[in-house]
Amino acid sequence: MIEFKGVTKVYGSGGNEVKALDGIDLEVKKGEICGVIGFSGAGKSTLIRTVNLLERPTAGQIIVDGLDLTALSKKDVRGVKRKIGMVFQHFNLLNSKTVYANVAIPLLLSNVPQKVIKERVAELLSFVGLEDKANQYPDQLSGGQKQRVGIARALATQPSILLCDEATSALDPQTTASILKLLKKINEEYNITILMITHEMSVIREVCDTVAVIEGGKIIESGSVFEVFSNPKTKTASNFVSSVLNDSIPESVLKLVQEENSQGQIFKINFVGKSSGQPLLSQIAKRFDLHINVLFGNITELQGIPFGHLIVELQGTESEIKRALLVMNQENVSVKEVNAHAS
Known part of the structure; x- marks a missing residue:
């Protein structure tokens, strides 16, 4: 056209x-x-x-x-x-x-x-x-x-x-x-x-x-x-x-994480379609020896498709975090690490 x-x-x-x-x-x-x-x-x-x-x-x-x-x-x-x-x-x-x-x-x-x-x-x-x-x-x-x-x-x-x-x-x-x-x-x-x-x-x-x-x-x-x-x-x-979408960590939350000097790793998880309604983090917490701290998140709709994101902190051993990430990547979600501890 x-x-x-x-x-x-x-x-x-x-x-x-x-x-x-x-x-x-x-x-x-x-x-x-x-x-x-x-x-x-x-x-x-x-x-x-x-x-x-x-x-x-x-x-x-x-x-x-x-x-x-x-x-x-x-x-x-x-x-x-x-x-x-x-x-x-x-x-x-x-x-x-x-x-x-x-x-x-x-x-x-x-x-x-x-x-x-x-x-x-x-x-x-x-x-x-x-x-x-x-x-x-x-x-x-x-x-x-x-x-x-x-x-x-x-x-x-x-x-x-x-x-x-x-x-x-x-x-x-x-x-x-x-x-x-x-x-x-x-x-x-x-x-x-x-x-x-x-x-x-x-x-x-x-x-x-x-x-x-x-x-x-x-x-x-x-x-x-x-x-x-x-x-x-x-x-x-x-x-x-x-x-x-407001898909970044609020400054006030980021400041608290930095002040606590947490050794956990922070990730941004994107959910698309049916995965938006699945209790993924609950399942991860039950399967692995991890503490999950939800820092921020929301859900919206794009062209009729549910789309959401969460920013979470995973606290645990390196091996447990890797195992959890592997499962999440198999569940039609996108996971990216966020460097929230940078000055």
Whole structure:
């Protein structure tokens, strides 16, 4: 559906060049919700704006539905862009026009008959839950309502792709949850492919099928949400995941362990699927001569699959600890030692 091939974007010239994108390769399949996450300045906004050529890449190809947009004429590009809707962080509504008029703008620009416009706008306002706000103005709406108007406007031309540029970052957590639920509904009921950028890993966890981590204008890691959350391969991805899963030892607990100068070994145990509900530590404690001290842990759900982790301290002989680790590794859990005693 959307494919980036070697996409590079350079701003400036001569000695003042800044490379915002550096050889991006990424594929978003039809019907997916793909999230691109990165810190400020990583290049994510530039990346999403290349899809509809708001930013034309310096090099590389942007392929949408099999068409290389960089090789098309301006006329042909306009035709493709009608199938690409965009939702902005700060809504981009016209305050001088009503909700109805804001949603109707793309249709008016496409010379759609008034009767069709009226039917389409009514349908969309009902879909986003704002059928009673048609004659109000943006200043009379809450932030969440404004974003729903922006979403309705982006859907007006019946796009096959929806781009979301930090669509929830200006909203409070409760409103964010409602907007994410709406985006999921759009994806499922209209079969629209969604590419969203964000700096919030919680957004990725809630609605995305796949995720790509961008840093310094490069995709440093990508995969299914479950793959990246359960086994991040880069430090940046790990930091983002930790911000949501809270999978590190709290400083207060770490301090206590260090002060006690315990000779035990500390491990992080990841549980996936059915193993999340098994009394594994209880079984280990009964089978081996070990004291088990649970330091921290939680359980969540990723793409419908239970996923949890525990950070535990095992106190006992080296041989007993090794035997216990061998059993745990055979039970579909991941076990990694944590160096919590380092200064």
